[in-house]
Amino acid sequence: MYKIALSFLFTAVCAVSLFSQEHVIDQIGRKFVPSQIKVKVGDILRFTNSDPFAHNAYTDDVLNEFDTGMQNKGQSAVVPIKAKGTFNVNCMIHPEMILKVTID
Ligand SMILES: [Cu+2]
DSSP: OHHHHHHHHHHHHHHHHHHOOEEEEEEETTEEESSEEEEOTTOEEEEEEOSSSOBOOEEOOTTTOEEOOOBOTTOEEEEEOOSSEEEEEEOSSOTTOEEEEEEO
8 A cells, every 4th residue: 555655646746747847946146046037837937045135026926926025034935927928027116127938
C-alpha cells in the first residue's frame, strides 16, 4: 500500500511539473532579476527578496492582477499566471523597478 501511494505521488508530481513551471524572480539591488520573463498560463512566479529592505510586487493588469504586499528580506511570495498577454510588474516602494512578463 505504501509503495502504491508513493508511486501515485511521484506520478502526480511529474504531471504537475510537466504543465506548470515555477520561475524565480529575485528582488536585489532595487531591481527585478531577471527584468524580462516569458511564461505560460498556469506557470507560477516566485518573488524572492535578497535586499536588506522591503520590496513589493504588483500589477494592475486586469487578467493577471496581483499584489504580494510588503516583502521583507528573505521573504518570498508566489503568484499564478492566469491569462495570456503582456504586463509589467512594479514595486510600490521603488517605482523604478520594472519586470516585463510575456505570456503565451
Ligand atoms: Cu522595491
